[in-house]
Amino acid sequence: MNKQHRVMVAGGTGLVGSALVRRLHAGGYANVLAPTRQTLDVADAAAVRAYLQQHQPDVLFIAAAKVGGIQANNTHRADFLLDNLRIQTSLIGGAHEAGIQRLMFLGSSCIYPRMAVQPITEDALLTGPLEPTNEPYAVAKIAGIKLCEAMAHQHGRAYVSVMPTNLYGPGDHYDLATSHVLPALIRKVHEAKQRGEAAVPVWGTGTPRREFLFVDDLADACVYLMEQAYAGPLLNIGTGEDISICELTELVMSVVGHTGHLQFDTSQPDGTPRKLLDVSRLTALGWQARTSMREGIALAYADYLARFG
Numbered sequence: 402m403n404k405q406h407r408v409m410v411a412g413g414t415g416l417v418g419s420a421l422v423r424r425l426h427a428g429g430y431a432n433v434l435a436p437t438r439q440t441l442d443v444a445d446a447a448a449v450r451a452y453l454q455q456h457q458p459d460v461l462f463i464a465a466a467k468v469g470g471i472q473a474n475n476t477h478r479a480d481f482l483l484d485n486l487r488i489q490t491s492l493i494g495g496a497h498e499a500g501i502q503r504l505m506f507l508g509s510s511c512i513y514p515r516m517a518v519q520p521i522t523e524d525a526l527l528t529g530p531l532e533p534t535n536e537p538y539a540v541a542k543i544a545g546i547k548l549c550e551a552m553a554h555q556h557g558r559a560y561v562s563v564m565p566t567n568l569y570g571p572g573d574h575y576d577l578a579t580s581h582v583l584p585a586l587i588r589k590v591h592e593a594k595q596r597g598e599a600a601v602p603v604w605g606t607g608t609p610r611r612e613f614l615f616v617d618d619l620a621d622a623c624v625y626l627m628e629q630a631y632a633g634p635l636l637n638i639g640t641g642e643d644i645s646i647c648e649l650t651e652l653v654m655s656v657v658g659h660t661g662h663l664q665f666d667t668s669q670p671d672g673t674p675r676k677l678l679d680v681s682r683l684t685a686l687g688w689q690a691r692t693s694m695r696e697g698i699a700l701a702y703a704d705y706l707a708r709f710g
């Protein structure tokens with residue numbers, strides 16, 4: 402991929418897609434296509450085919466998906482499976498039909514078995530049962546990875562898949578019914594501060610450890626890999642470091658400026674004790690995350706305040 406290329410970002414209004422668009426513009430890409438849902442329903446195979454034939458992008462990033470937290474995933478199981486399968490097959494199949502040679506598909510770390518050895522290497526894929534709460538979403542994502550691999554194998558396409566860890570940053574979702582853990586904590590801490598409540602509710606014991614990557618770092622990694630013409634197997638993208646939910650909450654409180662205390666609700670489940678990606682393959686390719694968690698949370702909180710404060 403180079404700056405003369407016409408680059409399309411599917412899902413360009415989302416958390417990941419908008420970061421990709423920012424990174425491409427900042428990197429001097431003048432020909433970026435990021436159709437909104439109103440312009441193009443990416444689950445509609447015929448519409449996608451027509452759009453790709455008309456616009457002929459050289460490169461396609463697939464950051465469009467139906468995404469949500471545990472509750473949404475577990476409740477709308479059929480929607481998560483069906484919508485994601487539709488989105489992926491219309492975009493990956495349509496890209497091939499339109500002759501697009503280079504594509505990056507974004508998956509998620511929930512594709513790995515729930516009891517995978519930590520840190521999780523790419524080789525853990527399909528070695529054990531998935532986490533039941535988001536199994537339909539994970540199965541759809543695994544199908545997308547396998548479709549990219551098959552396109553590469555059968556048709557020689559450079560269709561690659563990357564697996565980002567938990568992401569956060571500008572453009573994130575703060576609806577408590579559907580949001581991920583870090584944006585939910587930012588909102589809960591902000592609201593506790595505003596109401597003058599000392600106690601910040603934390604689900605579970607606070608001991609599980611998780612990894613978080615600032616979304617602009619993810620976008621940088623994706624562009625870096627495409628510029629290097631990466632055409633290898635499935636690749637994890639993360640920081641290689643994890644943090645306990647307890648430490649994370651304290652960090653959010655420090656950034657938000659709330660001097661309360663944590664109140665653990667141990668009636669809520671902890672989930673898996675640790676989830677950390679092994680990023681040694683990515684590091685060997687010469688890329689590393691740059692934004693510290695404190696910096697990243699400060700930038701995310703500034704965006705939250707600008708949009709909802």
Ligand SMILES: NC(=O)c1ccc[n+]([C@@H]2O[C@H](COP(=O)([O-])OP(=O)(O)OC[C@H]3O[C@@H](n4cnc5c(N)ncnc54)[C@H](OP(=O)(O)O)[C@@H]3O)[C@@H](O)[C@H]2O)c1
Nearest residue numbers: 412414415416417438442443444465466468507509567568
């Ligand atoms: N967020 C994370 O922590 C995380 C972690 C790992 C991997 N990922 C992966 O990154 C990718 C993007 O996630 P995200 O967090 O950026 O999600 P997001 O903020 O919900 O963005 C999803 C994007 O897809 C678009 N979209 C969905 N269905 C569409 C349709 N039928 N037609 C047109 N556009 C459609 C959305 O448009 P609207 O805005 O109009 O709905 C939005 O632009 C996903 O594959 C996800 O698995 C995310």
